[in-house]
Amino acid sequence: MEKRVINPWQWQDQRSYVQAVEVKNPEGTLYISGQTAISADGISSNEDMKSQIIQTLQNLELVIKEAGYENKGIVRLNIYTTSTEELWPHFGIIQDWVAKNGVKQATTLLEVKSLFETLKVEMEATVVK
Numbered sequence: 001m002e003k004r005v006i007n008p009w010q011w012q013d014q015r016s017y018v019q020a021v022e023v024k025n026p027e028g029t030l031y032i033s034g035q036t037a038i039s040a041d042g043i044s045s046n047e048d049m050k051s052q053i054i055q056t057l058q059n060l061e062l063v064i065k066e067a068g069y070e071n072k073g074i075v076r077l078n079i080y081t082t083s084t085e086e087l088w089p090h091f092g093i094i095q096d097w098v099a100k101n102g103v104k105q106a107t108t109l110l111e112v113k114s115l116f117e118t119l120k121v122e123m124e125a126t127v128v129k
Helices: 011-015 049-066 084-100
Strands: 002-006 020-024 029-035 074-081 106-111 121-128
Touching: 020 074, 029 049, 049 084, 049 121, 074 084
Parallel strands: 074 106
Antiparallel strands: 002 020, 029 121, 074 121
């Protein structure tokens, strides 16, 4: 698999994403449903935004690993939140995770009216190998 990052500018580098990712000759593509802070027993988290971000990333990692892919293969990461105001103070958690895993992904961040039950953040990804 060959990945090429397209960035006509440099400002997005500090925001932990790229403008576009081209993938040539992938072995496979994994489309992951929105992952949230739901326990292995199916219980939605009542925790704060920081805790939910951490658990959401852990759940995302588990799905990627279980499918036989690697985090660094993420080419698209969509983030949905019920409050960008609550999310921003903890956005560094996501940025650190992206950097630690060597991810170069196209990203969309959207504030939505609500998510399932008590959830505050949801992330869906496309991963290639």
